[in-house]
Amino acid sequence: MGPDSSVGTATSTSGRRVDSDRMARGGGLNLVGAIIQQSALLAIVTMLAHVLGKDDVGRYAECFALLSLLGLMALAGFRSGLTRFVAIHLADADVPRLRGTIRLGMGITAGGSCALAAALALLAPTVAHVMGDEQLVAGVRLVALTLPAHALSEAALAATQGWRTQKAYTVVGRIFDPVLRLALTAAALWLGYGYLGAMWSLAIASWVTAVLALAALWLRLKDVPHQHVVYRIGDVMSFSMVSWASALAATGLIWADTLILGAMTDAGQVGVYNIATRLVTLAVFVLPPITAAFGPHMAHLHHSGDQVGAARAYGSATRWTLLLSMPAFVVLLVFPQQMLKVFGGGFTEGAVVTMVLACGQLVGAAAGPCGVVLNMSGRVALSLLDNALVLVANIGLNLLLIPRWGIVGAAVAWSASIIAVNAVKVVQARRIVGIRAEGASTGKILLAALPAAGAGVLVNHLVDGWVASLVVGAAACGLVYLAGIVLLGPHPEDVRVWRRLTTRLGRLSRRAA
Structure with missing residues (x-):
């Protein structure tokens, strides 16, 4: 190897470290946002559960599921498309196509969301009848009012992520929005407006x-030179349409059980199931922020032909997801009833549901952002096929198992689907894209979790009272897990990133002082 190649290797390694650090900073910011977001959403569901009861929690969950599905339909795939193509055009310094992609994505999202909202408002009684609850008519119309704002904010924030920065995405979408919604929901419930007041709160917060x-997107574009606009319609639309169908199938997988439960059971059962899913969502709250930071980096690295850097970034994202979410999974599996009692005694029947869902989501966390690897490498058609097949299987399992086992059947169907689709995507990322999660340290993390679970089981048997058992048990699980990670040895990259982040925080604190 000659001198030029050694210099090139050093430069490449330095570049990967800088990219990894930048992804870590973005992921860290997103993680803070995710903590605030999930805390606010948990507080909203807790208030609804204590103030209104299971039935209205179920109605709120059904309306939110409808908003999520229709929001994806309105986005028409530009959630991933805007992030990917903005990142690519910035890497190529292609200003005309950058502006054209953003105009195309925002225009189609605005038109599609308004058309869907108008149709939903007119068909609200029919939709409520299909969902099996005539009291949902007003809620469905409020979903129509919220839909354009929800779609436009998602599209605009997705475009800002193409700059490989997470500030607007986190501050606006993951901190400001849920905190405002929490404040408005608390006021609405205090004034006695019920679940419709919560839906009005959602609508107002979404428009703000x-x-x-x-405004955040406009500020980014303000610094871009004004040149003629080039619309790369064929490439953008082909990717976005397939990505749209894939994302719709994936979101259908998340919300199909809620909608089917609403049609086959009562709102109370939907409420219990929604509380259980909310708890499990808390365990994997680190996945969306890490995925959001990983996506634009994956698009940039793959477009640049840096397979080694992409594999390391994939491994880092997978490791951080499992490392940070594992303590929550341990607590959910050992203390499901105690966790559900936080929402009131009427929700403890969801303990088995919580454990089943936690097992499925644990496998999903261990798989990491495998779907993002397929999407950002341009294999959206393959991702679409995976998601569509699993959605069909999930719907079939729900229709088969819900009449027999109720909400437990829905949980089994969802977990089986999550395990299947993630296993397939991990294999496809390795065999087709040629990228594996380099340095994921999955075995080490699982090994550290075993004594933590043992400590939780011991506390559960020795400590009386559900509050004391939960508090002491969660603390014991966390401490034993942390000790296990330290004894087994943390990943060198995590140590380096941690030192850089703490140094940066120290500088910021000194400046503030």
Whole structure:
């Protein structure tokens, strides 16, 4: 190897470290946002559970599921498309196509969301009848009011992520929006407006967030030179349409059980199931922020032909997801009833549901952002096929198992689907894209979790009272898990990133002082 190649290797390694550090900073910021977001959403569900009861929690969950599905339909795939193509055009310094992609994505999202909202408002009685609850008519119309704002804010924030920065995405979408919604929901419930007051709170918060998201995108574009606009319609639309169908199938997988439960059981059962899923979502709250930071980096690295850097970034994202979520999974599996009692005694029947869902999501966390690897490498058609097949299987399992086992059947169907689709995507990322999660340290993390689970089981048997058992048990699980990670040896990259982040925080604190 000659001198030029050694210099090139050093430069490449330095570049990967800088990219990894940048992804870590973005992921860290997103993690803070995710903690605030999930805390706010948990507080909203807890208030609904204590103030309104299971039935209205179920109605709120069904309306939110409808908003999520229709929001994806309105986005038409530009959630991933805007992030990917903005990152690519910035890497190529292609300003005309950059502006054209953003205009195309925002225009189609605005038109599609308004058309869907108008149709939903007109068909609200029919939709409520299909969902099996005539009291949902007003809620469905409020979903129609919220839909354009929800879609526009998602599209605008997705475009800002193409700059490989997470500030607007986190501050506006993951901190401001849920905190405002929490405040408005608390006021609505205090004034006695019920679940419709919570839906009005969602609508108002979404429109305020949309204005801020559009302003954040405008500030990014303000620094881009004004040149003629080139619309790369064929490439953008082909990717976005397939990505849209893939994302719709994936979101259908998340919300199909809620909608089917609403049609086959009562709102109370949907409420219990929603509380259980909310708890499990808390365990994997680190996945969306890490995935959001990983996506634009994956698009940039793959477009640049840096397979080694992409594999390391994939491994880092997978490791951070499992490392940070594992303590929560341990607590959910050992203390499901105690966790559900936080929402009131009427929700403890969801303990088995919580454990089943936690097992499925644990496998999903261990798989890491494998779907993002397929999407950002341009294999959206393959991702679509995976998601569509699993969605069909999930719907079939729900229809088969819900009449027999109720909400437990829905949980089994969802977990089996999550395990299957993630296993397939991990294999496809390795065999087709040629990227494996380099340095994921999955075995080490699982090994550290075993004594933590043992400590939790011991506390559960020795400590009386559900509050004391939960508090002491969660602390014991966390401490034993942390000790296990330290004894087994943390990953060198995590140590280096941690030192850089603490140094940066120290500098910021000194400046503030």
